Amino acid sequence: MPITIVIAEDQRLFRQSLRLLLEHERDLIVVGEAMDGRQAFDLAVAHKPGIVLMDVDMPRLDGITATRLIRSCVPESKVLMLSVHDDDARIVAAVQAGACGYILKDADHQEFLRIIRATDKGEPVRSPFMPDGFAKQAVALVNKQEELSGGGLSLLTDREHEMLACAAAGRSNKEIADQLCVSLDTVKTHLHHIYQKLRVSGRVEAVLTYLQSR
Template structure:
């Protein structure tokens, strides 16, 4: 029986190219294409795909929200997030939304196909997340592997915790600066201090520490 796939991607060329790639495989069948998160939700409810290939950044309703809506009504559906970003809080948001994986758009096509098939079979695959040291730490932190609590948060000032909470909510540096009425450089300086105190290398790892310790 073919694996039924729904592609949710607003960039027409990438969406059409992806469909051509998938339909070359005898065990894969594309049952629909969506150009935004709202369409993805409606098509998922109509077509009942096995796997949704969901772009993170889409108009109308973003991929993270669409994933939550789809899985809320169809928990048996698997969602694989697609993005050009390789170090972003979207990784955390996607997993917390219930996505089964996270794939970069420049992934090798054989790896791409392998991930789809193994995800459909219910296997936990590391490759959908980032293929670097962050990937394993991110997934482990979310699902409770490793230390249960980080003491690093106790080292943060009230302002640093405030900035980190805004970052965890998905706000960019400019949004945080505007919200707190401080300069962009001030936000960047605080983030640098946060990373140092928490012993992490970047934004996403800091957010993971915050989410676990909040």
């Protein structure tokens, strides 16, 4: 059965070149191309591809946040991150978001195809182009997640829960301030504290954490 793929890459030339490479393979079918993270999420929901090739640096919605959303809403789709970066922090962030692997863009095409096929089969993959510190950082990440398993939303105050519920309902900072009869600066301060307690990078991840707990 062919492996269906969505390519999420904002650089048109690289995205089209990647599509040409994949479509030369009989067992690979590209079902969609995304120019930003939001479009990548929409295509993943629509097509439920076997693999999403996701660039880390995407407009509108960054690749790591888009990956987290896809893995939450379309768990059957596996995500492989693409990037020119080779720092451990990005790799660990991608794994934390639910990515199955991480390929640097200077990988040769045979290695690229091997990782796609191995990922589809559920085999553990590690590109030889990844930094040596990957395994150590990934283990540290797992330990950190286990340590935090009893925390998260339970660390929030009642007011912070109210703020997060409003954000999850799609209200802007101004609308939250009006509804709770507080200043805009107070809302921003509370949200900043929420992000710190949940150990997330921003609003989208905080809202996702809240929704997953419901």
